[in-house]
Amino acid sequence: MHRSFVRLAATTTGKSNNQLRQKLIEKIIRVDHAGELGADRIYAGQMAVMKGSSIASIIQHMWDEEKEHLDTMERLCAKHEVPPTVFAPIFSVAAYALxxxxxxxxxxxxxACTVAVEELIGKHYNDQIKELIDDDPTAHADLLKTLTRLRDEEMEHHETGVVNDGPKAPLFDALKFAIQTGCKGAIWAAERV
Ligand SMILES: [Fe+2]
Ligand SMILES: [Fe+2]
Incomplete structure (x- = not known):
């Protein structure tokens, strides 16, 4: 959110800048926690099927990074007292099924699933990074550092999906569209409750 808009919103609603900043942080951490939980469950589901296959070690590597991302988000939830989204149990099951x-x-x-999910998540992290910089890059320095690192690792996952023939999946465009539409719905929900 732009700083002048924050100030305007603050005067019109009577909320202090601190309260608005806390709301912004809560929204970001809640949705990112949901996203990392989803990513962890997606790779858990993939490994249940692909254990022992030629790409098992590639998926395992991404899964290990997602576990660390989830850990990071859980620590941030605790630090900023952000409860997880109420949809977390549903997202977990849906992501595992995906x-x-x-x-x-x-x-x-x-x-193909990795390409679709990581492309969207990478963009979403970028949007959040812009939002935090617009608000106050100094106040959000630590969070910005974390989100930037996670964004970079998601982009590496995306690249892994591309070089390992994700785009050669049958009906790739339709599959990517369906997965990204589902993820956008999840993001929309997790940013709210
Ligand atoms: Fe992640
Ligand atoms: Fe990822």
Whole structure:
């Protein structure tokens, strides 16, 4: 949110800048926690199917990074007293099913899922980084550092999906559209409750 808008909103609603800043931080951490939980469950679902396959170590590597991301978000939730989204249990099940379903399509299907999800999440992290810089880069220095690191790792996952033939999956464009639409719905929900 732009600083002048924050000030205007603050005077019109009677809320202090601190309260608005806390709301912004809560929104960002809640949705990112949901996203990292989803990513952890997707790769868990994929590994349940692809264990022992030629790409198991590639998926395991991304899964290990997602576990660390989830850990990071859990620590941030605790630090800023942000409860997880009420949709967390549903997201967990849906994400696991997405992981299993795409892995059952084979290597290309699994990697297509990574391409679709990581592209969207990378963009979403970028939007949040811009929002925090617009608000106050100094006040958000630590959070910005974390989000930038996670964004970079998600972009590496995206690249892994591309070089491992994700875009060669059957009906790749339709699959990517469907997955990204589902993820956008989840983001919309998690940013609110
Ligand atoms: Fe992640
Ligand atoms: Fe990722």
């Amino acid at each position: 992981g299993v379903g795409t892995a059952l399509m084979g290597k290309e299907g699994a990697m």
